[in-house]
Amino acid sequence: MSSARGTYGRLLAGLELPLPGRGRTLARWRALAELTAANVVTGRLAEAHADAVAITTDLGAPELVEPGSHWGVWAAEPPRPRLYAAEAGGSWTLTGTKPWCSGASLCTHALVTATTDDDGAVALFAVDLRLPGVRAVPDTWPAVGMADSDSGWVELEGVPARRLGSHADYLDRPGFWHGGAGVAACWFGGAAGVAAPLLARAARPGASDLVRAHAGATATELGAGWAMLTEAAATIDADPDDRDGLRAARALAVRTRIDRLAATVVERVGRGLGAGPLCADGDHARRVADLGVYIRQTHAEADEAQIAAEVAARAEAGEDATTLWEAIIGFSPTGANAPERAPAADRPASTDDDA
Structure with a gap:
């Protein structure tokens, strides 16, 4: 022992x-x-x-x-x-x-x-x-x-x-997928930690446009990722027993998106700051290496394929695919719930103010 x-x-x-x-x-x-x-x-x-x-x-x-x-x-x-x-x-x-x-x-x-x-x-x-x-x-x-x-x-x-x-x-309890999505929250945190030196550098006087461009893009990625986690957490709390049966697809969507986010953040930070932090900052270098291994708990494209396979199987059983996609995405991919657009003859001519 x-x-x-x-x-x-x-x-x-x-x-x-x-x-x-x-x-x-x-x-x-x-x-x-x-x-x-x-x-x-x-x-x-x-x-x-x-x-x-x-x-x-x-x-x-x-x-x-x-x-x-x-x-x-x-x-x-x-x-x-x-x-x-x-x-x-x-x-x-x-x-x-x-x-x-x-x-x-x-x-x-x-x-x-x-x-x-x-x-x-x-x-x-x-x-x-x-x-x-x-x-x-x-x-x-x-x-x-x-x-x-x-x-x-x-x-x-x-x-x-x-x-x-x-x-x-x-495996079959709803909590299995609650936990699976929770792992993505850890990946998100690791990515935020990797991003910290870039965001700090970009906020300094005289930072280059290149550094600030990578920092802005990185902050945007992190903001989108946190919004997705926030929505996923709210969905779990609203339906902890998974009445619509989409817990796996939703969790896999969160996991694969945060996986890709983390990889993008690592790349952006490296391009923005160069090799310096990886060579001179042991904590940062370790964080980058650790995160690269941790996010490989996903099955990458295989997990993404599973999301679509679940929709396809249920659609084959008679469910509406568009409704299933909307439940996963949060928005209908066909705009099915949007007000019907007026025919061209009934719409006013556009003006510069419409741009």
């Missing part, structure tokens, strides 16, 4: 975030964005812990996440390596290897998915990582970006765990 277990416990003990979908989702996302703007790794680890609080609450076990603990959520399911769960006498144990574990040697507890021995299905478990039989595998996270997130493999050997539900219980 690593001596690093619980490193972030004190920070997280003071992190009291509103649960998503309860009326204060934007306040939750703002706090996560602010943490990530200050330090991308801290924001990423705090988001996972906050997600664990939301998940355990959704699944009827809010008492699991105790003050002073530090939880990870390890739900990646690649073909290998695999983690297996076995039941005996009503109790479960976990054996095998779990990859992509953010906070592998830092977390005190984790929510993990594992394949059950009885039927081969995937289920969700809560596990105390301080128990014997848990080992963070060295040299399985050689990354430069997000290096401090310690996202390597964890081996477990006969470790007791509590089964919280099936994989479907975890």
Whole structure:
């Protein structure tokens, strides 16, 4: 067991975030964005812990996440390596290897998915990582970006765990996508942190037009991104149970847009300020590297294709595609609700004042 277990416990003990979908989702996302703007790794680890609080609450076990603990959520399911769960006498144990574990040697507890021995299905478990039989595998996270997130493999050997539900219980609840959109708030915060030196330089007397052009474009990107997050948070709070069934499409739209925003901000800052901050400011260089890895949690164009595929499937089942797009975009792409335009013969001739 690593001596690093619980490193972030004190920070997280003071992190009291509103649960998503309860009326204060934007306040939750703002706090996560602010943490990530200050330090991308801290924001990423705090988001996972906050997600664990939301998940355990959704699944009827809010008492699991105790003050002073530090939880990870390890739900990646690649073909290998695999983690297996076995039941005996009503109790479960976990054996095998779990990859992509953010906070592998830092977390005190984790929510993990594992394949059950009885039927081969995937289920969700809560596990105390301080128990014997848990080992963070060295040299399985050689990354430069997000290096401090310690996202390597964890081996477990006969470790007791509590089964919280099936994989479907975890994935199919509306909160899964509330959390997925919340990750984008962290990406936004990381992008804002990357932008800070450019925005500061542009506000100084004598800043070049080039610097100010990149700063203006960057501020515009950030403003648009925050507006999208604000609207998404309001939609979640207005319909936390996802009555229209578009939670996945909306969350993916937010995630892919903020992913692209973050990449644009990194490029704008580099073009506006040159290599100087990347070479002379260690915090900035680390933030850029960390953010580049963090936003790759998206599946990029595959996620964007999923948005359209969901609309197409529902349209094939008889729903109106334009109405579905309007629900995702917030505006009808056909202008279907606009007043009918008068025929040309009934409209007054245009004047210079109309321009």
